[in-house]
Amino acid sequence: MDRRYPAAMATDDRDVIRDGIVVGLATGAYGLSFGALSDAAGLSLLQTCALSLLVFTGASQFALAAVIGGGGAPMTGAATAILLGVRHALYGLRLSRILKVRGWRRAGAAQLVIDESSAMSFRDDDHQSRLGFWWTGLAVFVFWNLATLIGALGAQTLSDPTVLGLDAAAPAAFVALLAPRMRSRQTWILAILAGLVAIAAVPLVPAGVPVLVAAGSAALVSWRMNLKEPLDGDTTRNDAATVAGRMQKDPTEEPS
Amino acid sequence: MTWAAIFVAAIGCYLLKLTGLSVPQHILEHPKVQQLAVLLPVALLSALIFVQTFAEREHLVVDARAAGVAVGVIAVILRAPFLVVLTLAAATAALLRVL
Numbered sequence: 001m002d003r004r005y006p007a008a009m010a011t012d013d014r015d016v017i018r019d020g021i022v023v024g025l026a027t028g029a030y031g032l033s034f035g036a037l038s039d040a041a042g043l044s045l046l047q048t049c050a051l052s053l054l055v056f057t058g059a060s061q062f063a064l065a066a067v068i069g070g071g072g073a074p075m076t077g078a079a080t081a082i083l084l085g086v087r088h089a090l091y092g093l094r095l096s097r098i099l100k101v102r103g104w105r106r107a108g109a110a111q112l113v114i115d116e117s118s119a120m121s122f123r124d125d126d127h128q129s130r131l132g133f134w135w136t137g138l139a140v141f142v143f144w145n146l147a148t149l150i151g152a153l154g155a156q157t158l159s160d161p162t163v164l165g166l167d168a169a170a171p172a173a174f175v176a177l178l179a180p181r182m183r184s185r186q187t188w189i190l191a192i193l194a195g196l197v198a199i200a201a202v203p204l205v206p207a208g209v210p211v212l213v214a215a216g217s218a219a220l221v222s223w224r225m226n227l228k229e230p231l232d233g234d235t236t237r238n239d240a241a242t243v244a245g246r247m248q249k250d251p252t253e254e255p256s
Numbered sequence: 257m258t259w260a261a262i263f264v265a266a267i268g269c270y271l272l273k274l275t276g277l278s279v280p281q282h283i284l285e286h287p288k289v290q291q292l293a294v295l296l297p298v299a300l301l302s303a304l305i306f307v308q309t310f311a312e313r314e315h316l317v318v319d320a321r322a323a324g325v326a327v328g329v330i331a332v333i334l335r336a337p338f339l340v341v342l343t344l345a346a347a348t349a350a351l352l353r354v355l
Binding site: 074 | 257258259260261262263264266268269270272273274276277281285288289290291292294295296297298300301302303304306307308309310311313314315316321322323325327328329331332335337339341342344345347348349351353
């Protein structure tokens with residue numbers, strides 16, 4: 001046990017498990033909105049559920065559905081979804097040290113590497129870190145997929161889901177996902193640059209491509225930048241309430 | 257084509273997750289790589305916001321969507337929960353279309 005912290009602050013395994021389930025429920029709740037949005041974008045129920053089962057990454061799924069709904073080529077949506085998933089490779093860097101999994105267990109663990117499971121794996125000792133990862137990952141997986149199904153079924157009962165204004169909900173979702181990442185003037189500049197490049201590209205290239213053009217430009221610019229803000233956030237507040245509160249505002253926030 | 261895209265996205269995202277768990281750490285620890293992983297979502301999300309709000313295939317329009325997103329932005333600034341932000345944005349757009 002870590003002796004730096006007084007016993008009063010020590011959490012036991014049940015707390016870690018409970019926290020994981022709470023975050024799973026909170027995250028799953030907005031799977032409802034993905035299910036509805038994906039259906040509104042024109043994907044079938046099976047396609048919507050496949051996205052939540054196979055891709056299992058909030059921002060990537062929203063992006064793929066949004067590109068298809070906007071008339072873009074599905075492959076450009078896939079490319080956007082993959083680019084949005086690059087951060088998961090970095091999560092794995094830290095997690096590999098803690099999880100120590102090989103073979104099939106590593107294959108299974110990989111599917112569960114998401115923002116929430118990574119965030120909940122920041123614990124004082126490795127055992128609780130592993131508990132946090134697995135319980136959060138599994139809880140989110142179960143609830144996210146259930147909620148996706150319910151959301152998609154709910155949207156299907158309407159003859160024209162866009163009458164609900166769901167096409168405004170997708171960009172609003174991206175605003176909510178973006179807001180917590182705006183930590184410095186440099187990120188603001190990059191965001192505005194990317195937005196302007198994308199807008200400028202809309203009349204010039206097929207639907208779905210402007211986002212990739214903006215991403216490419218931003219990647220070039222960011223390689224030359226020296227980010228002044230810290231890449232790791234504050235690691236002291238990782239109790240369930242704080243994480244769940246953060247996840248409510250930003251389901252894809254980096255672990256901190 | 258949609259199914260192909262779903263499988264491509266699934267495989268791509270999964271490989272990224274697996275890579276992190278498998279790759280020698282010195283590559284991922286390169287500061288530029290870490291910086292890119294932080295900044296790329298910023299650029300992508302921003303581009304998506306602008307395109308999803310103002311683009312109609314290959315034209316730019318300002319319609320009820322923009323108003324809905326504007327309301328969503330206000331809700332985000334006011335720190336509303338995720339589902340509230342989406343609901344307000346959708347309701348605004350829907351309301352404007354009915355009026």
